[in-house]
């Protein structure tokens with residue numbers, strides 16, 4: 001009896017410790033984000049105060065109002081940036097996913113010459129730091145006239161994401177037993193139908209997670225975008241943050257407000273797809 | 289229903305031959321079992337019939353069509369895979385109806401066919417579950433159900449029972465046999481379990497290293513194995529094989545024991561042979577020896593006993609070879625005890641020691 005209750009107490013203590021640890025870790029991880037959100041709602045004076053003001057005295061939507069306001073009062077073309085970001089991220093994600101699916105499937109299912117080398121080369125291309133490419137890209141894009149266009153950035157993001165989506169999706173298709181497609185073919189499907197009706201739905205959650213990663217990469221990318229865009233025709237939200245800097249001042253509040261607008265869609269998307277991410281792959285169809 | 293013919297069918301992976309020009313005629317409605325040790329090419333052969341594997345040479349004929357270049361969907365067959373390959377994202381109902389849906393049959397017809405198959409296989413209460421929520425035996429039944437809703441010409445089974453526990457396997461074996469009697473389709477069934485092969489087959493095809501070694505009814509291959517491979521593969525426990533030389537009409541073993549040749553055989557003097565004796569045909573004296581005029585007796589020390597209830601399996605050594613013998617109406621036997629055994633010679637086999645081929649006929 002004594003040992004049983006001791007056991008129970010130890011278990012509970014462990015649980016509390018876990019919880020405390022998690023809470024601490026999460027606060028550290030979330031603090032910068034929360035700080036940004038908080039700052040977007042309070043006056044610049046308070047943001048800049050030294051020592052920092054932890055508990056805000058007054059909250060307001062002033063920064064948001066100013067941001068959406070006219071150019072003279074510190075306004076920036078938020079909606080245009082948002083539209084640019086959305087068009088560029090969604091298009092590049094869709095393309096990266098399609099290419100990733102085709103490539104990942106090929107790597108997972110077919111045997112062909114130079115497969116290993118190709119795979120390593122794809123991965124190695126990810127090892128090159130993106131910033132190192134900014135100058136060559138800038139020059140090439142400048143010459144070809146696709147600088148400051150949606151197309152240019154989409155191209156860059158597709159190139160950035162494809163190796164990753166191929167790698168990820170290859171892994172997911174590998175986990176789909178090939179007998180599933182064979183069974184579908186015997187059941188009357190063409191190769192193509194077998195893929196779309198069986199293999200794709202089974203690997204769907206994996207593909208969705210690859211999609212999220214690709215989307216977030218494009219959505220948040222700053223280094224290359226800041227070089228390759230220069231006007232409202234193609235500037236994305238991360239680049240738009242720079243609009244709040246001027247020669248002598250930094251509009252921290254405005255910057256935070258825009259940052260919040262940037263975070264929201266990413267959060268919403270993650271929430272929408274998280275069910276798939278968590279559900280993971282369930283392979284009840286074959287021997288468990 | 290359709291007949292299936294394999295004509296000189298070859299499968300090569302690169303330069304490596306895996307199936308070597310096999311010939312096989314399967315009649316309409318016949319239940320044929322391909323059996324053989326792991327890696328002998330059973331699955332490959334089956335998959336060539338299914339269209340899942342390219343055929344490197346020869347012809348596969350289903351009905352009266354050469355199907356070599358037809359994709360699986362145009363061969364009108366159904367296959368049950370070893371790992372069942374149920375579609376994990378579909379319910380049992382959708383799994384069963386999938387082939388009909390692909391064929392764009394009206395929903396009412398699909399429902400009827402699914403309900404019928406579910407009824408036959410007692411799957412009705414499980415129709416709305418996903419495969420992940422089924423037990424191994426239930427998944428196996430869904431896999432069979434998926435095959436029968438289509439009324440295919442040919443059923444292909446690739447070790448469908450090997451993932452089940454022993455009891456369920458016996459149960460499903462009976463189900464499969466009943467199913468065949470009911471639908472009457474041609475069946476090609478792959479297994480490496482000789483008991484499954486014996487119990488299910490109209491005809492057994494024994495394969496080794498990509499060749500067909502023997503084809504025959506279960507009794508034929510049991511009673512007249514063409515070589516030592518078949519003799520030891522079919523039947524449980526495996527046939528005992530004793531090395532010896534023919535001297536004066538007797539098989540003389542290494543330790544000098546002489547056993548008369550099985551009747552009806554006349555093997556040349558001095559030939560090296562293997563004498564094949566099934567455990568059922570070598571029994572301790574006084575324990576229901578089979579009534580035959582051709583009886584020979586040997587004495588052997590028992591080294592181990594395996595009581596099975598109605599009979600006890602005795603392990604003994606003769607001329608340095610381990611033998612298994614059956615004792616009916618068993619009595620307790622202690623290890624080391626020397627016993628006299630009777631051998632029913634008319635049920636014994638002689639094989640050439642080198643080639644392993646049967647010297648009968």
Ligand SMILES: Nc1ncnc2c1ncn2[C@@H]1O[C@H](COP(=O)(O)OP(=O)(O)OP(=O)(O)O)[C@@H](O)[C@H]1O
Nearest residue numbers: 301306324325326327328329330331332333479480
């Ligand atoms: N893709 C491949 N490339 C090369 N060799 C292969 C390939 N697939 C199978 N083999 C070889 O073909 C032979 C026959 O394989 P198969 O799967 O038909 O054996 P099996 O009789 O079904 O055995 P098991 O009882 O283990 O299932 C094996 O030796 C195997 O190594």
Ligand SMILES: [Mg+2]
Nearest residue numbers: 330331332446
């Ligand atoms: Mg096999």
